[in-house]
Amino acid sequence: MRKIEAIIKPFKLDEVKEKLNEIGIKGMTVVEVKGYGRQKGHKEIYRGAEYQVDFIPKIKLEIVVAAEMVEKVIETIANAANSGKIGDGKIFVLPVEQAVRVRTGERGTEAI
Amino acid sequence: MPGVEQIDIIAGADRNVKESISQNLLIKREHLISSFLDKREQAFTDKLSLLIDDYFRESYENSQVGLALGMIKNPYAIVALGGYGRREQCIGSDIDILFLFKDSVPREAEALIQEIVYPLWDAGFDVGHSTRSVKECIRMAGDDIETLMAILDGRFICGMSNLFVQVMEHLRRKVIRSRSGKIISLIVEDINGRHDRFGDASYLLEPNLKEGKGGLRDYHTMLWIARVKSDLRQPRDLEYLGYVSEKEFEALEDSVSYLHAVRNRLHHLAGRKCDQLYMEYQKEIADVITIVKKDGKQPVELFLGELHGHMACIKQQHQVFLSEMGFLKLQKKGRGILGKRSGVSGIIVTKRNMLDFVSLEAVLKNPELMIRIFEESLRLSIPISAPAKRVIKELDYLISGQFRNDPSIVNIFEKILLTVSSDYNVLNEMMNTGFLTQFIPELKGIQNLIQYNSYHIYPVDKHSLKTVETAKKLGMKANGHALFHELYHELEDRRILLWACLLHDIGKSLPSKNHAESGMIQARNILERFAYPKAFVATVSFLVGEHLYLIKTATRRDIQDEETVISVARRISNIDQLKMLYMLTVADAMATGEKAWNDWTASLVRDLFLKVLKILKTGELATPEATEIIARKKNELLSLRGINASGPEFSDSFEVMTPRYLLYVEAKDINAHIGLYSKLGDKPFVLDVEKDESSNTRIVTICAKNRNGLFSMIAGGFTLNSLDILDAQVFTWRNGIAIDVFHVTPPKDKIFEDENWQKTENRLLDILSDKINLAEKLKDRILKGKEEKRHTSKRPLRVNVDNDSSSFYTIIEVFAYDYPGLLFSVTHELFKHGIDIHMAKIATKIDQVVDIFYVRNFSGDKIESREETDRIKSDILNILETK
Numbered sequence: 001m002r003k004i005e006a007i008i009k010p011f012k013l014d015e016v017k018e019k020l021n022e023i024g025i026k027g028m029t030v031v032e033v034k035g036y037g038r039q040k041g042h043k044e045i046y047r048g049a050e051y052q053v054d055f056i057p058k059i060k061l062e063i064v065v066a067a068e069m070v071e072k073v074i075e076t077i078a079n080a081a082n083s084g085k086i087g088d089g090k091i092f093v094l095p096v097e098q099a100v101r102v103r104t105g106e107r108g109t110e111a112i
Numbered sequence: 113m114p115g116v117e118q119i120d121i122i123a124g125a126d127r128n129v130k131e132s133i134s135q136n137l138l139i140k141r142e143h144l145i146s147s148f149l150d151k152r153e154q155a156f157t158d159k160l161s162l163l164i165d166d167y168f169r170e171s172y173e174n175s176q177v178g179l180a181l182g183m184i185k186n187p188y189a190i191v192a193l194g195g196y197g198r199r200e201q202c203i204g205s206d207i208d209i210l211f212l213f214k215d216s217v218p219r220e221a222e223a224l225i226q227e228i229v230y231p232l233w234d235a236g237f238d239v240g241h242s243t244r245s246v247k248e249c250i251r252m253a254g255d256d257i258e259t260l261m262a263i264l265d266g267r268f269i270c271g272m273s274n275l276f277v278q279v280m281e282h283l284r285r286k287v288i289r290s291r292s293g294k295i296i297s298l299i300v301e302d303i304n305g306r307h308d309r310f311g312d313a314s315y316l317l318e319p320n321l322k323e324g325k326g327g328l329r330d331y332h333t334m335l336w337i338a339r340v341k342s343d344l345r346q347p348r349d350l351e352y353l354g355y356v357s358e359k360e361f362e363a364l365e366d367s368v369s370y371l372h373a374v375r376n377r378l379h380h381l382a383g384r385k386c387d388q389l390y391m392e393y394q395k396e397i398a399d400v401i402t403i404v405k406k407d408g409k410q411p412v413e414l415f416l417g418e419l420h421g422h423m424a425c426i427k428q429q430h431q432v433f434l435s436e437m438g439f440l441k442l443q444k445k446g447r448g449i450l451g452k453r454s455g456v457s458g459i460i461v462t463k464r465n466m467l468d469f470v471s472l473e474a475v476l477k478n479p480e481l482m483i484r485i486f487e488e489s490l491r492l493s494i495p496i497s498a499p500a501k502r503v504i505k506e507l508d509y510l511i512s513g514q515f516r517n518d519p520s521i522v523n524i525f526e527k528i529l530l531t532v533s534s535d536y537n538v539l540n541e542m543m544n545t546g547f548l549t550q551f552i553p554e555l556k557g558i559q560n561l562i563q564y565n566s567y568h569i570y571p572v573d574k575h576s577l578k579t580v581e582t583a584k585k586l587g588m589k590a591n592g593h594a595l596f597h598e599l600y601h602e603l604e605d606r607r608i609l610l611w612a613c614l615l616h617d618i619g620k621s622l623p624s625k626n627h628a629e630s631g632m633i634q635a636r637n638i639l640e641r642f643a644y645p646k647a648f649v650a651t652v653s654f655l656v657g658e659h660l661y662l663i664k665t666a667t668r669r670d671i672q673d674e675e676t677v678i679s680v681a682r683r684i685s686n687i688d689q690l691k692m693l694y695m696l697t698v699a700d701a702m703a704t705g706e707k708a709w710n711d712w713t714a715s716l717v718r719d720l721f722l723k724v725l726k727i728l729k730t731g732e733l734a735t736p737e738a739t740e741i742i743a744r745k746k747n748e749l750l751s752l753r754g755i756n757a758s759g760p761e762f763s764d765s766f767e768v769m770t771p772r773y774l775l776y777v778e779a780k781d782i783n784a785h786i787g788l789y790s791k792l793g794d795k796p797f798v799l800d801v802e803k804d805e806s807s808n809t810r811i812v813t814i815c816a817k818n819r820n821g822l823f824s825m826i827a828g829g830f831t832l833n834s835l836d837i838l839d840a841q842v843f844t845w846r847n848g849i850a851i852d853v854f855h856v857t858p859p860k861d862k863i864f865e866d867e868n869w870q871k872t873e874n875r876l877l878d879i880l881s882d883k884i885n886l887a888e889k890l891k892d893r894i895l896k897g898k899e900e901k902r903h904t905s906k907r908p909l910r911v912n913v914d915n916d917s918s919s920f921y922t923i924i925e926v927f928a929y930d931y932p933g934l935l936f937s938v939t940h941e942l943f944k945h946g947i948d949i950h951m952a953k954i955a956t957k958i959d960q961v962v963d964i965f966y967v968r969n970f971s972g973d974k975i976e977s978r979e980e981t982d983r984i985k986s987d988i989l990n991i992l993e994t995k
Contacts, residue, residue, distance in 0.1 A: 010716065011668050032712040038971055044722035044919065047598060057716050083670060086972040 001096040001109060002070050006061045007035065007089040008081040013059050019080040020063070023072055029062040039087030058089065064096055066109050133174065134231035137167040145203060148376065151400075157372050161199040164207060165192070165269050171228045172270045181220055188213045189271030190228075197265040198335075200372065204379030204386065207232065208262065211243040212275050238385075249279050254287045257298045264339050284343065292340050299340075300434065303333050313423050317416075317562075321375045322387040326423030328375070330430040331368050337437065355433060357502065364429050367422035374401070374419060389419075416562040420571060424560070428544060432498040435466065452492050456484045466497035475503055479510040482547065483524050490531055490538045496545075504545045511550035522642050525551070529610050532584045539577050554634050557621020570705070572620050578703035579613040583695060586702075595718065596698060599691045608648060609692045611639065612655035613699055619656075632657030654689060655696055662697045666716040671723065674920040675846070678771050680720065681727040681734035690728060694721040723919040730917050733771050741775060748779035753786070765789075772951055772966075773843040773851070785851050788815045792849070796880045801869050803858075809838060810856050816880075818850040820970060823949050824939035826852055828886040829876045831893070831933040833868075835859070840935070840954035887940060890933050897932040909992045913981040915974055921950060921966040922974045924984070928992040930961045937991045938963060945984050946970050 008016060013030065020028065034055035041054035065073055074091055082088055101111040140163050147153040168190050172178060181188070194208040195201060209229075211221065221243045232239045244252070253260040263283065268276040288295065306323055313324025322328045334355070338344040342353045351361040377397045378386055389397075398415030452461050458474040458481045459467060467485050475481050482504055489496050515521060528538050542548040549556045558572040570578060586593045587600030603609060615638065619631025636653040644652075661683070669676045684690045697717060701709035727734050746766070765786050777785070784800070791798050797816035804811050814826060823842055830837055839855040859868050878884050912925040926938055935954060942949065942965065951966040969975055975984070 009670065011670050014668070032710070034712065034715075040973065040976070042919075042974065042976060044719065044726070045916065046595065046722060046725070049594060049598070051595065051718060051722060053715055053719055057712050085670075085672065087672065 001064055001099060001112060002067055003094045003096050004061075004063045004065065004070065004073055004077070004091060005094065006063075006077045006081065006091045007033070007058050008061065008077070009083065009087060009089065010057055010059050012081045012083070013061075016061065016077055016080040019076050020073070023076055025063060025065065025069075025073065027063075031060045031062070033058050033060045037087075037090075056087065058087075064099060064112050066112065133167060133170050134235045136170075137163060137232075138235050140166075145380065149380065149400075156376060157200045157202060160203075161192070161196055161201040164196065164201060167232070168209070168228070169270045171231075175224065175227055177220055177224045177227050181218065181224070186213065186215075186218055186220075187272035187275065188224075189273060189275045190269045191263075191276055192267045192269050193262045194265055197262075197267040198332075199267070202372065202379055202385075203376050204382070204384055206238045206240050206385070208240045209242075209269075210249070210263075210266070211241065212249060212271075212279065213243065213245045214272070214275055215247075216245045217243050217248075246275055246279055250282050250287070253279075253283055257295060257302075260287070260295070261299070261336050264336065288340055295340050296337050296437070299333055299336055303330070303434075312427070318388055318390050319419070319423060320388045321371055321378070324423075326420075326425075326427030326430075327387075328368065328371055328426075330426050331364070334430060334433050337433070341437075355436075356429060360429060360502075363425055367425045370419070370422045371426070377401070413562045417560040417571065420562070421560045424544070432501070435495060436498060452494060454488050454492070456481070456488055459485050459488055461492070461494065462497055466495050466500075467492070468497045468500045469503055472503060472507075475507055475510075479507070479515055480518070480521060482507065482510065483521055483551075486528055486538050486542055486547070487524050489541070490528055490533060493533075496541060501541075501545050504547055508546050508550045511547065516551060516641065517643065519643065526607055529580065529614065530584075530606055532588050533581070537577075537581065539580060540574075543573060543577060552638055554618055554621065554638055558618060561620060563620070570703070572617050575703055576614055576617055579616065579696075579699045580610055582703045583609060583613050583699035586699065587695075593698075596695060599695055602691065604688070605648075608651050608655070609695055611635075611652045612659070612692065612696050615652070616656050616659045616696060616700060628657050628660055651689060651692075655693055658684070658693060659696050659700060662693060662717055662720060663701065663713070666720040667713065671716070671720045672920075674918075675771065677720070677723045677727055677919070678733050681724045681731070682739050684724065684728075685734070685736060687725065687728050690721070690724055694718075726917075726919050733775065738771075738775055742771075745774060745779045745782065749783055752780065752783045768845040768847040768849070770843065770846060770951075773845065776841065777843070781853075785813065785815065788813060789849060789851075791815075792817075797876065799869075799873050799876070804855065807855075808858055810858055812854040812856055814850075814852045814854075814876075816850050816852070818844050818848045820948055821940070821943035822850055822880075823852065823952065824936055824943050825879050825886065826854075826876065827939055828890055828933070828936035829872070829879045830854065830856060831890060831936050832879075832884075832886070833872045833875055834932075835872070836932065837935050837954065838956050840952065842949060842952040842954075844950050886936065890936060894931070894933040894937060900931075909989060911985045911988045911992070913975075913985055915976055915981070918966070920974070921968055922976075922981075924963075924965045924967055924988075926961070926963040926965075926988060926992070928961050928963075930956055930959050934961060934992070935963070938988060939965075941988055941991055942967065942984075945980075945987070947975065947984075948972075 006016075010032075017028070034057055036054065036056055039056060041052060041056060043050050043052040045051070061077070063073065070093055074093070077091055098107065099109075099111040100107050141160065144153065144156065144159055144163060148156040153159065172190060178188075189212045191197070191210040191212055192208070193210055195205050196208050201207070211224065213221070225241060225243070229239050229241050249263065253263050260283070263279065266276065266280070306329060307325050310320045310323040310327070311325065313319030313321070313326045316324065320327055334350065335344060335347060338350055338353060338355055342349075344350065344353060347365070348361065350356050350364070351358055356364065374389070374397060375387065377400065378389060378393055381393050381396060394416065395412045398410075398412035402411045402415040402418060452465060454461050454467065458470050458478055460470055462468050467488055469475050469481060469485065485496055485500060485504075528542070533539070539548070542551075543555075543559075549559060555573065558576065561572040563572060563575075583600075586596045587606075589597070600606070600609075612635075615635040616631065617627065618634045618638075619627035619629065622630045622634075624630040632653045635656040636649055639649040639652055661680075665671070665676065665680055671677065681690075684693060694717070698709075698714070701713070732738055769782070774782070788798055788800055792815055797814055800813045802811040802813070812830075816822060816826075827837065827840075836857040837854055838857065841853045843851045845851065859865055861868060875884075879886060909929070910925070910927040912923075912927075914923040914925070917923055924942070928934065939949065946969050947967045948970055949965050949967050953964045955962050967975070975981055
């Protein structure tokens with residue numbers, strides 16, 4: 001099992017969710033986050049006051065899938081979240097040791 | 113006399129009898145409960161209490177231990193306390209009883225408890241019991257207020273009645289009379305603490321039925337205080353003693369019994385004593401209590417609305433009760449009570465420092481007093497008395513069409529709308545007394561209307577009033593909302609914003625799916641009725657209609673894309689409207705609940721706002737003229753191309769064109785460009801040459817796939833072929849296609865012009881295939897050209913890097929003296945700095961050039977670093993020097 005963490009632009013969430021649904025991913029966790037990378041913050045000025053956005057709002061998705069699904073999921077997210085412009089985000093894959101479904105006690109891939 | 117051991121044996125032997133009594137209770141209780149659940153039982157709490165009374169009486173009569181104790185020697189009484197004492201026993205409640213002994217608690221008391229109480233425990237009841245002598249009881253009640261209150265709720269069940277009477281008499285005469293003030297203060301202190309912990313249940317989504325504001329405890333404290341102050345013996349005494357009117361008491365009783373019904377169902381569902389109405393229980397309860405679906409609303413939404421209405425009633429009565437006692441804050445920070453006077457004849461300030469009408473007749477004669485009292489409340493910062501509120505409720509029919517249309521009354525309302533209330537939220541009071549819903553009848557539809565999701569924690573009417581308050585508060589104090597504060601003070605007419613805040617959700621009263629749209633129409637009707645001028649009405653209804661637009665756009669569309677921002681700018685179309693819409697968005701979201709508004713969302717919306725503002729300010733792109741021009745061009749194009757506007761081919765082409773391109777390029781040229789583009793296919797570029805009849809110059813249009821340095825390559829290519837560039841315009845479409853339009857001097861050789869153009873094309877192909885090193889090839893030519901054009905420059909050369917005018921591009925302006933190859937040099941320099949040219953405008957006048965470049969770095973960002981921009985400036989200046 002692997003955990004896929006993807007940082008994407010907020011307005012891409014609906015599209016990514018839809019495309020993931022199409023390949024059979026029916027659940028995910030979503031967090032509102034902020035960050036920066038090569039896409040640096042920028043500032044706007046209003047009446048002499050600077051409004052600096054150092055940390056840019058993004059959405060972080062977390063999905064746990066069976067190892068076989070990883071490539072497909074990466075591809076799906078990368079395509080859907082791509083806008084071609086800087087700040088499109090990143091995808092990370094981490095190993096998952098165990099998963100448990102609270103209601104039934106199922107473990108492993110059954111629990112995903 | 114039997115010893116203790118013998119009593120134990122006797123008690124044990126009678127266990128069977130006791131068990132059957134408790135079994136009896138269980139059975140009867142089950143029957144009562146199912147009768148209640150079937151809605152066949154009106155006085156449930158009362159009857160349940162009486163069932164339990166029966167148990168104790170029977171136990172008492174059958175008690176062996178009691179027999180042994182003897183009525184003469186050691187008389188005792190069984191007294192019901194707390195909720196049981198008040199005959200308000202709920203399904204999950206504890207049974208609270210007191211075994212009251214005459215002189216001292218005997219050793220046998222333990223056995224008595226076992227005999228009478230244990231069977232109840234065995235049967236699954238929660239029993240709290242105490243054993244006290246009369247003296248002990250009095251002492252403890254005198255020491256501890258909770259004990260005092262519990263005993264004051266006490267009710268004699270069975271045994272020696274005069275023991276109970278003794279205690280109560282003593283408490284009343286000795287304890288209460290001398291310390292009533294202190295006791296009441298302690299009760300009030302407790303109330304405040306409780307309210308702080310549990311919140312205002314009258315509009316929370318998961319209210320605590322007992323402890324929250326508007327919950328059962330508020331009712332109990334009213335009884336306690338009245339008991340202490342005026343020896344209340346039964347709830348109806350609240351009316352008889354003059355604390356509430358008959359109508360008010362009926363309403364109070366109605367609400368309390370509604371709450372009891374809900375609470376009991378909750379206990380039953382949860383299987384335990386649970387007073388917090390969690391969401392998971394709400395639907396089931398609602399389906400039983402409020403069966404019918406009305407106006408497209410779910411039973412659970414109607415139920416919550418009803419529940420909140422009842423809790424609001426209790427809360428109201430409670431507050432009025434307390435303030436009449438003199439317990440609500442009457443003045444700020446202990447300043448003197450005296451000295452506040454009403455400035456309006458017909459309205460007075462009472463001794464308790466509250467506002468009241470002089471008489472009912474005064475109001476009947478002059479209905480305007482009904483709104484003026486709110487005005488005075490605001491001005492003097494003191495509350496309106498209960499009698500005055502009653503009058504307003506009773507006379508609400510006076511708030512008729514004539515009343516509403518009176519401009520002086522509308523003025524007063526505006527004042528109230530505009531002023532920040534410090535202690536007394538006058539708008540809320542207007543709502544609570546029913547004044548506001550008479551004044552603006554459409555508000556009735558959103559009164560107590562619950563929005564059933566975890567996002568909204570207030571019902572729509574409260575939320576709307578909260579939005580108004582939030583806007584005013586943010587506007588008045590900076591508080592970490594500096595931008596809002598700034599904008600608020602720039603507003604010319606705050607009424608527009610505040611009316612919009614008040615009415616923004618009014619559309620929710622209608623079953624339509626789009627409440628913003630339906631609200632817009634309602635807002636218009638309301639304001640037209642109040643005879644506001646057309647422009648005012650139009651702006652407020654615009655704000656109401658668009659109040660979700662900014663937040664939707666900020667979270668669902670790419671705000672780093674200039675297109676998005678421009679389309680928003682066009683839709684909102686003027687700066688004042690934009691500012692007000694932003695403020696409405698912020699106030700609305702903050703008044704919805706924490707989930708709706710946090711730093712994350714706030715920064716997105718603010719970012720969008722500032723970008724749109726800039727576009728509107730520096731704007732040629734989003735003015736109404738611009739919109740018109742582009743619409744006109746679209747139509748022109750349609751006729752030129754002869755295609756159906758709905759055809760996919762056409763709309764596809766239109767999709768990729770940027771706003772600047774559409775604005776600056778003539779329709780016939782756009783048409784030509786589309787034609788040129790259709791020939792591009794896989795080729796790196798296509799080129800078209802046209803003769804400009806008027807000036808005998810040539811117009812060269814190149815359509816190419818954009819790449820870094822494209823412009824410099826083309827410019828260099830022209831210079832290589834000895835073509836002088838007079839003017840140029842460079843555009844990039846959204847699909848990465850560059851449209852470069854050059855005005856060049858005609859070739860010297862007119863006869864073989866076509867062949868020469870073919871040569872140029874071939875050259876360009878080579879350049880774009882990286883077969884030629886332009887910089888090298890042009891080096892000498894440029895040097896020579898510079899020497900020839902050497903000038904004693906009268907005007908200084910200038911390079912300007914502007915990062916302020918646009919949120920999306922860095923704008924580089926170059927003012928210089930022309931020389932052959934200048935354009936190549938400059939654009940090549942930009943390329944070397946990792947800069948991509950999105951749009952450019954090149955113009956020459958005799959021997960001077962003005963070049964404007966809209967650029968970004970290769971990663972798509974503006975070039976914001978000061979170091980970087982300084983370096984670009986100096987590097988370009990170096991090239992420009994002809995000396």
